[in-house]
Amino acid sequence: MNAAFIRQNHTPVLELFFNGWSMDDCVAHALAGADDLLAVWDYTSFDLDLLPLLAGYREIRLTAWSLGVWSAAKYFENKEVAFADAVAVNGTLQPVSAEYGIAPDIFAGTAANWLEERARERFNLRLAGGRAELAAFPGSGRSAESQQNELNSLLHNIMESLIPANLFRLAVIGSRDRIFSPAAQRAAWQMTESRIVEIDSPHYPFALYPEVAELGKLG
Template identity: 30%
Template sequence: MKTFLRRFENTRDLVILFGTWGIDDKAFSNLCTDNHDFILFYNYSADEPLILPEMKTYRRVTVIGWSLGVWAAEYYSRKLGIKPDLTIAINGTPVAADDKYGIPLKIFEATLNNISNYSMARFYLSLFGTRSLFEVNRAYIPTRTEKSLHDELRWLYNRMMEPVETGFVWDYALIGKEDSIFKASNLKSYWSMHPETRQIMVDAPHYLFGYWNSLEEMIRYVRRFRLSPFRNK
């Protein structure tokens, strides 16, 4: 697993983002401000020990899971001793390879078995939703080898097949109505079984971060919505 870290003096907030498959730090480095420290986890090809900043030094720790990163956040948070104050799941569920609640298993396996430059170009186009958004965000498209992409997705697939009860609770689930990777209907089906999580629907594709100028702005948007009355804090 790889880690991208940005730290500033005197910042009191920490944002931890568990990215999806196939990305690198370019997808988010432009969305960071100097008002918070930022940790991005990505390329989940192997379990590696990580050294995190002392959580107790922060006023607020926000954990964001995007796509397959929702599963990764649950899988890693306890291992890393992360105790978030706010949790946001974005266009994903903890059961990422699932016909009803995630990416249909046949599609997941077909993606794993057919990774190429051509298939990845199609994947990144689906990530942004439209050709115009793809062109606008071209500078943020990851630079990854086919081998690293295959190794990562194989590792994720194998781990996801191992059922794990984490006790992790998500405060908010942000759902893009135009998501073509995780269907909005599957996302809604999963999160509707978890009334403790407040669902927020947005007119956006799978990569919806470009609709805000920064992660900080996106978090402020989410916090405008009240927590679910079923959420015990």
Template identity: 40%
Template sequence: MKQVFLKKEGTPVLTLFFAGWGMDEHPFMHLPFSSDVLMCYDYTTPDFDVQLLDGYQEIRLVAWSMGVWQAACVWQNLGLPVTHAIAFNGTPTPVHASMGIAPEIAVPTCERLDQRNLDKFRRRMCGSVAYAAFMQNAPVRSVEDLKTELGAIITRSLQLPVPQCPWNMAWIGKGDLIFLPQAQHLAWQTENVPYVDVDVAHYDAQLLQQLLTVFSWTNN
């Protein structure tokens, strides 16, 4: 995977952000952050440079979409020293008939991915109103690159056991057309993780900014 600092000023707290499929840093570079933020994206390979976490007194995990699964995989394999973990619009079983995106949807999406279908996906991801704003800072990656990444995610998620991660809370968008709310509800009920329903689509810049800002976190 790729790792890039969205902010690095030597703060004692690091927010470790696992983004969704098809992302890079461009949709998030303009957001104001209250602490250092290390973003992870492009899960074509699962490699993670743990040395980038050195020196931080506290690490808070925020994961969105496919990043929820990838974050759990990394945490389970490396035992990351995370003090608080929040999931948003994703599940530990990203390709799953009842607790993720059904295989009969995920696999054809990958096989048929082209620019037209990518645009359709992004509209569903954002909602029609937020789509234009997202595209002003859209990821700069080729369709073939995104297709390769999605294929790798599907393959690994179907082959590997469900990863375990000590999630403190899951946020579920009532308008999510990618990870349907009922699938997320079942996944988090199965994992015994508390969740809250919010009136947002799969991607919501304002809520992501709030989750990525240390001072917006609850101590509960």
């Protein structure tokens, strides 16, 4: 895991952003806001100690996107962190699942074919919502090999782990998501106590909601 402060002005509130798979800090640098912003990415391993970075804040507001939803829930299991709010965006607690996430064969196929440039291009088009929207997607500077290693590690860890406890107050579902289908997201979150809000958005919602705190105000 990697983490970096995107904004650090020692405000009393910290926005903690668990990024999606394959990303680096590029998406986080595109996020607006006034409060401190700490971004987390690369879930190849979970051995980074975030707790010292969270110390001293009056409030910590968690926003997790895509596979960052499962990763945040998994990471904070058995850790005593009290979130002022926690929002899941276009992801679920069962991400490798035909009913509640991404079908296992599609998940595994994405990992197997990731080194092919055309496979990466197709994925990014689906993530952004189309060619016009792709221009607003910051992308990632990581190598394809690094991204593939992360996805294989996530696949293994998800399949070998129990479903993590739900820490999210709100689940935001993009009605045009072509990575995690809206139907699968609805089915997953309806089994929890999380409030569900749907927005007119593809999988990558931050071109429409660049201020991460906005998403928590939707429901």
